[in-house]
Amino acid sequence: MPAMRRTCSTCHNGVEQDGESAGKTDFQEMFPGAAGKTEVESGHVAKKKALIAGATGVVGRNLLKHLVEIGGWDIVALSRRRPDVTGPYEHIAVDLMDPANCKAQLGALSDVTHIFFAAYVEKPDLTDWVNSNVTMLRNLVETIEPVAGGLQHIHAMHGTKWYGSHLGPFKTPARENDTRHMPPNFYYDQWDYLVEQQKGKDWTCSSARPHAISGFAVGNPMNLTMVISVYAAISKELGMPLCHPGTAGNYSALYQCTDSGLLARAMVWMATTPACANEAFNITNGDLIRWENTWPKIADYFGMEAGPRRQINLAKYMADKGPVWERIVAKHGLQPIPYQQIVSWPYGDHVFTPGYDIISDTGKARRFGFHESIDTEDMFFRLWDQFREAKIIPA
């Protein structure tokens, strides 16, 4: 059966465009009724079934939590490990790198309507990095698409690396249609694959481009809130003040973050709002920070003095601090999450080394109808309150 949004006469009438003529794309010229209201606003709510790939990651876990909380979705969570989220959903352990395993485990999921792709694997070699991340997406799409006749949407999680934020100073504020950097970049390959695969089909795709996603997930290598809070706990245990561990340029540059809950809500918005069909959106909290302003408040939150900025390579200098962390865990009765899984220091170096502004323009998402914003400092403190309550970090 074709996707409802393509066949419903209600959707093809009286579409309100919210004054966003600039947001009208080639795709929407072809399908004028696809722009405008959400399914809920347009008066018909079809039964939706979400397939979340990467359900134990910081993106997928928090999307899973969000969908469980809002209800109205059948949910299948995919990952090799079991997610720690409670609620009504099915978890299927699958290796997305293995096409035969995908077919065996997922080939019967004929009622999936929405795929949220947030699986990710880090690889040191660039070619391997691209191939592995594209292979996982292809294996999933090429398993589900032939059997799921009601497939409506595939959302792929990307990020500011689209603009080359990891390579050096880049044009800021970065806009969604900025020119690409010299590949390889697996985001480009995943997006080009989806756009090509989508041609002539009833389903649409979208992509979010967040930065420094903040939330909780065990074993998540890219998690700024864990880097800062574990670094603070270890500094405190060693009787030290909280020194910003990055470069001078990093301390004063403008920086942005994305709350994982806000991101989950944005993903659902993109996947269910016809105007977002085949579009990518920068998704951040909507404000900017400079560590030089925020750092003293962070020190204060952890009951510490803010020390002088002192650059260290976190990957090297924190590598031997496992025993200190174990002492902290025992002293404060924390969850026994292994040191190697609770934090990734190379990710900390990735955050605290660049001495240039990291800014995305989030105007497009607002013009298309996503208006949420979050105060980044409040977000840090709220998340750390939650981590403290869950006995992940010391109170």
Ligand SMILES: NC(=O)c1ccc[n+]([C@@H]2O[C@H](COP(=O)([O-])OP(=O)(O)OC[C@H]3O[C@@H](n4cnc5c(N)ncnc54)[C@H](OP(=O)(O)O)[C@@H]3O)[C@@H](O)[C@H]2O)c1
């Ligand atoms: N974290 C950030 O700050 C950030 C910022 C901007 C953009 N992004 C983008 O967001 C996306 C998701 O990143 P993330 O930080 O959420 O990643 P993550 O926390 O490392 O999670 C990766 C997920 O992929 C799953 N996975 C990996 N290999 C798999 C395999 N072979 N089969 C099945 N599942 C597999 C993992 O589950 P199992 O290990 O349990 O199988 C896990 O659930 C990435 O594209 C990333 O570039 C992240």
